[in-house]
Amino acid sequence: MTANDQILDSHQQLxxxxxxxxxxxxxxxxxxxxxxxxxxKKTVAKFTYFGIYALQHRGQESAGIATxxxxxxxxxxxxxLVSQVFTESIxxxxxxxTAVGHTRYSTTGASHRANAQPVILNTRLGHLALAHNGNxxxxxxxxxxxxxxxxNFATSTDSEMIAVAIAQGVDEGKDWLxxxxxxxxxxxxxxxxxxxxxxxxxxxxxxxxxRPLVIGILEGDPARYVLASxxxxxxxxxxxxxxxxxxxxxxxxxxxxxxxxxxxxxxxxKLCIFEMIYxxxxxxxxxxxxxxxYRVRLGxxxxxxxxxxxxxxMGVPDSGIPAAxxxxxxxxxxxxxxxxxxxxxxxxxxxxxxxxxxxxIKMKLNPLKDVLANKRVIxxxxxxxxxxxxxxIVKALRDAGAKEIHMRISSSPVTHPCFYGIDTDNQTQLVAxxxxxxxxxxxxxxxxxxxxxxxxxLEVTGKDPNSFCSACFTGDYPVDIPEVIKSSKFILEEVxx
Numbered sequence: 001m002t003a004n005d006q007i008l009d010s011h012q013q014l015x016x017x018x019x020x021x022x023x024x025x026x027x028x029x030x031x032x033x034x035x036x037x038x039x040x041k042k043t044v045a046k047f048t049y050f051g052i053y054a055l056q057h058r059g060q061e062s063a064g065i066a067t068x069x070x071x072x073x074x075x076x077x078x079x080x081l082v083s084q085v086f087t088e089s090i091x092x093x094x095x096x097x098t099a100v101g102h103t104r105y106s107t108t109g110a111s112h113r114a115n116a117q118p119v120i121l122n123t124r125l126g127h128l129a130l131a132h133n134g135n136x137x138x139x140x141x142x143x144x145x146x147x148x149x150x151x152n153f154a155t156s157t158d159s160e161m162i163a164v165a166i167a168q169g170v171d172e173g174k175d176w177l178x179x180x181x182x183x184x185x186x187x188x189x190x191x192x193x194x195x196x197x198x199x200x201x202x203x204x205x206x207x208x209x210x211r212p213l214v215i216g217i218l219e220g221d222p223a224r225y226v227l228a229s230x231x232x233x234x235x236x237x238x239x240x241x242x243x244x245x246x247x248x249x250x251x252x253x254x255x256x257x258x259x260x261x262x263x264x265x266x267x268x269x270k271l272c273i274f275e276m277i278y279x280x281x282x283x284x285x286x287x288x289x290x291x292x293x294y295r296v297r298l299g300x301x302x303x304x305x306x307x308x309x310x311x312x313x314m315g316v317p318d319s320g321i322p323a324a325x326x327x328x329x330x331x332x333x334x335x336x337x338x339x340x341x342x343x344x345x346x347x348x349x350x351x352x353x354x355x356x357x358x359x360x361i362k363m364k365l366n367p368l369k370d371v372l373a374n375k376r377v378i379x380x381x382x383x384x385x386x387x388x389x390x391x392x393i394v395k396a397l398r399d400a401g402a403k404e405i406h407m408r409i410s411s412s413p414v415t416h417p418c419f420y421g422i423d424t425d426n427q428t429q430l431v432a433x434x435x436x437x438x439x440x441x442x443x444x445x446x447x448x449x450x451x452x453x454x455x456x457x458l459e460v461t462g463k464d465p466n467s468f469c470s471a472c473f474t475g476d477y478p479v480d481i482p483e484v485i486k487s488s489k490f491i492l493e494e495v496x497x
Contacts, residue, residue, distance in 0.1 A: 031211060031272075031279060031421040032117075033058035034131040035101040035233055036194030038201040038253040039224035045094035048101040051226070051233040053082045057281060058133070058229060059105035062116035066129035067096030068196045073127040077102075077116040100196040102131035105423065115155045118196070119163040123170040126198035130166070132159035133229055134190030134211045134421040137481050142186055162187060166195070177252060180204070181263045184250075189479055190272075190420035192245070194227045200254035203227040207264035208478050209247030210272050210420045210469055212280065215258070217242045225253045230284035241285060270469040270478040274422060276461065277411045278319050278382045287463060292322050297460040298410040298452060299326025299380060306450035307331055308378065308406045314338035316381040316393060317365065323410035324380035331378075338372050338379070338397065339365045361392040373401035380408045384440065385424065387431040391444040398445070407446040412454040412473040413437070417489040419481050424472065426489040 033055025037044050048065050063085040064077025074094045078085045082103060102117035118129040136142060136158040143153070143161055151164050165186055169179030176197050184191075190210035195202040205213050216226035216239035226239045234241055245251055248264025272279075275286070282292035302323060313333045315324030318341060328335035342364055377397060384390050390407065397405055413432030417424045427433045431440055441449035454473055458465040471477045 031058055031229075031275075032105055032131075032133040033103040033229045033233070034133050034192060034194045034213070034227070035229070036099065036131070036196060036201045036203060036227035037224070038098050039218060039220075039226075040097040040255070042218075042224065043091075044096060044099035045091045047226075047237045048099040049082065049086055049091055050236045051228055052101040052103045054233040054236040054281075055103050055229055056082055058279070059103040062104045062113065063102065064104075064116050064118050064131075065091075065094055065099060065101045066118045066120055066196060067094040067099045068127060068129060068198055069096040069098065070126075070198050073120060073129065075118065075120055075129065077113075077118070079113050079116065098196045098198075098201050100129045100131045100194045100201070102194075115157050117157075117159060119155075119157070119160045121163050121167045123167045124173075125170050125176065128163060128166060128170075128176075129196040130159060130163040131194045132157075132162060133192045133213075134206065135419055136161065136187055136191065137189040137419050137479055137485060138187070139189075140482070140484070145186065158189075162191065162193070176200075176202070177250070177261065180250065181261065184263060192229065200252060201225070201227065203245045203251045203253070205245045205247050205249060207248040207267045208270035208469070209244075209267070210270055210478070212271065212275055212286065213245040215242040215245060215251060216240060222255075222257065225258055227251075227253075230280050232281045232284045235283070268478070269467040271467065272418075272420065272422070273457070273461075273468040273470045274411075274418075274472060276468075277457070279422065282322060287461065294461065295322035295382075295410065296326035296329075298457065299323030299328075300330045301326075301456040301460050302380070302408050302410050302450075302452045303327040303330035305453060305456055306408055308448060308450075310376040310378045310404070310406060312336050312338065312371070312375050313378045313380065316379060317341035320379075320381040320410070323382065324378075327378065327380050327408060333378065336371055337368065338377060338400075338402075339367055339393070341365055361389070361396050365393065365396065367396050367400035369400045372397055374403050375401075376404040376406070377402045378406045378408055379446075380410060382409070383411050383414055384409055384431060384444070385414050386429055387440060387444050394445045404447045405445075406448045407441070407444065407450075409449075409451045410457075411452055412457055412470075413451050414472050416472050416475040418472050419477070419485065419489070420469065420471075420479070422472075424489075 035051035037047050045067055062079045063082045066075035076090050100118045118131045120129050139158040165183035166179050169182050191206045192211040192213040193204040216234035218224040218239050231241045247269050248267030250261045252259045310333050313324050313328040313335045315321035415433045469478050
């Protein structure tokens, strides 16, 4: 092998490793969901089952639960939906005072059972179980640091790297808190964590709070605490929302109650705005209101910015519906349902016929012909990423008899990839990164297309615009992305600028 071949081979190995960490997908997918509970004398496994069931929208690839007490650890995890992975008998075997649960979409690491979470490791002080939502942007560097310290890895996930760093600190003589905090100092990127130990439960957010994590409380004496990615997971088990875990905060929940440690030196809130626009459930609470209310306001602002004459306003189920309702309220144009969603469509291992594949979108969305016939329709959706699904929906509406189709998007054009826990395409596949609005309109086949302005999108939050990460719309990343990682998803010309 020549020297040049060796360089190319090394480059390919690095590229393969990066792609395994930051795997490229044909469409954006949800962030993961984490759940944790400390509740002695309660059935923590069943609480956790229902908690991650409520968070299923955040990841459909795998699910897992680990329970711990002073006597050891019990766990079960596998590929599939929460309802497919667990049975009553499995949950009955998961005994303990503390539980950690996870539902996963793979933003780092390949999609197979070995990478399912929680990550479980044994230490000097007993087992730890870690569930992670987010992405470390320094995963390559962190892996090298830990390997030089003699650490080994069983998976390709950045989540395991965090767990390994904590376990190493414990084995060196630190207690749980000291080991955890020293490990977080090595991490850069987005991470909301639920970490179970034999003596209690930790909840942690990165210094920017990019991914959400909330604290709930169960009635009782003493009170029992719950951690979850979203408040909808508290509602399902009857827990009351207490507050968010703050950026750069570690909460430590033990038999003594809840303690708080602010370990980051300069925390600065940068909650992902896409959580509010799309990823989190509309019934979850952020900033003291349901996201449904925020999404209605997005639609109202969208109508103010881009009104058009039409007979009907409709939303693309389900995520476009609140904004469509808001658009209708401000525009005065009647709201109606033009598409019916098949609520029972999930993953199917039965391949459709070629004819069914060509009919495309109708397995999930079916148009109402009598509602759409000869109508001028405003179709509201939360985003356009590649445009392929939008094009299929537009064709289905045309085939159903719609006379005009005007598409309105309740967010700004997605022009940059995410590195913080949402799986987006590389930049060449983001249609708004390479095409004008007029070109996109022609590509998807609509009579007109308009996006909500970035300013309007942030203004209707009612909060400081600087308290959000909106990098997928602006390219302004709150945590620096190493060039070797950035180049795996960016247009080459832009990286070299």
